[in-house]
Amino acid sequence: MSFHKKLGLDVNPYIFFISLAAILTFLFFGVFATEATGRVFDLIQGFIVGQLGWFYIISVAVFLLFVVFLFFSRFGKIKLGPDDSEPDYSYASWFTMLFSAGMGIGLVFFSVAEPVMHYLAPPTMEGETMEAAREAMRLTFFHWGVHPWAIYIIVGMSLAYFHFRKGLPLSIRSAFYPLLGKRIYGWMGNTIDILAIFGTKFGVATSLGLGVMQINAGLQYLFGIGISTNIQIALILGITAIATISVALGLDKGIRVLSNFNMTVAIGLILFVFITGPTIYLLNATVENTGYYLQNLIQSTFWLGTFDEGAYGWLGGWTLFYWGWWIAWSPFVGMFIARISRGRTIQEFIAGVLLVPTAFTFIWLTVFGNTALNMEMFGDGGIAGLDTEQMLFAMLDGLPLAQISSIAATLVIITFFVTSSDSGSLVIDMLASGGNPNPPVGQRIFWAISEGAVAAVLLLAGGLMALQTAAISTGLPFTLILLLMCLSLYKGLSKEGTEKLVRRKTFTKKSKQATDEQTGKDDKS
DSSP: OOHHHHTTOOSOHHHHHHHHHHHHHHHHHHHHSHHHHHHHHHHHHHHHHHHHHHHHHHHHHHHHHHHHHHHHSTTTTOBSSOTTOOOSSOHHHHHHHHHHHHTTHHHHHHHHHHHHHHHHSOSSSOSSSHHHHHHHHHHHHHHHSHHHHHHHHHHHHHHHIIIIITOOOSSGGGGGHHHHGGGGGSHHHHHHHHHHHHHHHHHHHHHHHHHHHHHHHHHHHHHOOOOOHHHHHHHHHHHHHHHHHHHHHHIIIIIHHHHHHHHHHHHHHHHHHHHHSOHHHHHHHHHHHHHHHHHTHHHHHTOOOTTSTTHHHHHHHTHHHHHHHHHHHHHHHHHHHHHTOTTOBHHHHHHHHHHHHHHHHHHHHIIIIIHHHHHHHHSOOOSTTSOGGGHHHHHHHTSSSHHHHHHHHHHHHHHHHHHHHHHHHHHHHHHHTTSOSSOOHHHHHHHHHHHHHHHHHHHHTTHHHHHHHHHHHHHHHHHHHHHHHHHHHHHHHHHHHHHHHHHHHHHHHHHHHHHHHHHHHHHHO
8 A cells, every 4th residue: 555545645646745844844934934035025026027027917917818719619518528518606606716716815905905005105196196096996996807817817717617528637737638648647747737826825825814914904904903913813713724624514514604604794795885885976986997998908908107107116016916926826716617617608607707706806806996096085984004913993993883784894804815715726626636526524624724824924924025026936937837828728529620620521522421321312202
């Protein structure tokens, strides 16, 4: 019996033990050489932003263009599964799970903070003006709009197509079968899945770190608990323990139920802010924000700050951080949405994943972001001078029933934390087990605990800056994987289209031959 079987593990030993060794090495240096780890993070981020920013920008543009092409292409009617398959989940459950996995904590964290920070210091104009406020919302929409969902679609659609339709394992390596053939089962496939695990681990840890910082701020507002790294680490331990319960319950009873619950609370919170805030102003802002975003979409997609003095540093702290973060998240979110999207057509998948969560995100950002900007521009303000994680609660404090709404916001963040940890551990365990869609619960609990540990070390090694660097640096190698994935998916879809055309021509030819034979018989008779 092999060593991993003796340990009771149902895993691919190469993927599992190499990934585990890399993560443990990071944890060791993060705990025992914290300052040195922080300095290494600074050097890595400086190099990537200074030398490779263009690569991130052009790659994400390619992903969006490729997704739009697939939607309008002849492949749109192909099902992600057999031709007679039907979706496993209703639209309502599908959308809530998509949103909870794809955005969650980060959206709550930045929905107030990002518009306010861009309003105070936009990259290309003077701050604290009406024009700066409009630019602030455009930039926020850009970072949270169609681009991240296009990245998720590349991974999710590739995995769903090759797993549910072609019968390959539900693993990142399977997306490269048209390019690598059976070599996906060797060292090349193992390397791809290891990179996916590493990116997923640090992408999820980034979100968990942001979430626990904001939970700490909420507890300070509600109960006077101080803000410190030690408290945040204690919160990670406690909430990770809660996540293990969700892990044990499984996808249908755990993640789905929690996703429906936190979306219910989130919708209640957004309706509360909309009704008690500047309602007409928010309605106007929703329309104008969306139009301004669409009007500038192409320019925003390719903007690198080349001709704007000082803007390149801003780009590294915002756009490149987001692109790296979304790419690092893509194995996790992509595999998760593949897992829940069997039976949908490519067009249906793209429309649902690209447009529905984006529309809800825009409404969320407008309600929270523009309410905060309205307070800063026309009210008493008081948000701008606070730490990033405190701004949401400062905004809620300016509305009625602030205690209740702050409790609801904290609850939303906690449940997003749990669903992110649970979903992330499921995806990593599926990768480590060679594509098993239902890996053992004990292994998922182990990965959930290790996600909390990585998030805690990132907070120790530099807080928000370390979280940003982890996202940017781990997303870089997977960007290359995604570009090749686009090529592989197109090759696979083209082959299927060719096979269908050949079958159709063969059927037509045989039908014609049968008709001719029957006509000849009739003539003879």
